[in-house]
Amino acid sequence: MTVTINCLADVCLIPIGTGSASVSDEVTAITKLAQDSHLHTTLHSAGTTIEGPWNEVMDLIGQMHELLHTKHDIVRIQSDIRVGTRTDKSQTPQDKIDVVQRKLKQLNKD
Template structure:
């Protein structure tokens, strides 16, 4: 089992649903993440999940399963995962440091 903490930026893309909206699918996977008590940050094109590597990867698999169980036959996911060992950093920490720097320009 991998012991690293990570930040995973995930965008599940349901294919063949017959409509452009992904609101239902985003709601399903967000509800699942919150039930599992992993920290998530929604953004306009996906979700950032923070936590232990194995739990985050398991959650991504569960997200696929949940969306499939609700009738979506095909899903593509874009996943970008970051790890670091020198400090713990939340998604908001990363945003705040850029905003702080912008104020000092």
């Protein structure tokens, strides 16, 4: 089944058993993969937000897993994924932030 709705997916891959508390090498590798995709991605302190068609976003997340398993010899990966969809309008992560910032400004004026 092909799902064509657009989504915003917030994803955090957690490599397990790397032997180090640092995962910056793994984060760098999957961030490069995400940035090289045609999808819009936003890196943040606890993961990456990916925008695009559902199937393409999920495929990219799968590619991230595959990259870490095959190129970085990570045996186990746990992922946290939160996905939002809406059909009434198109909305970017920045659009969502801007709405809250405007409302905060309004609260501070009152």
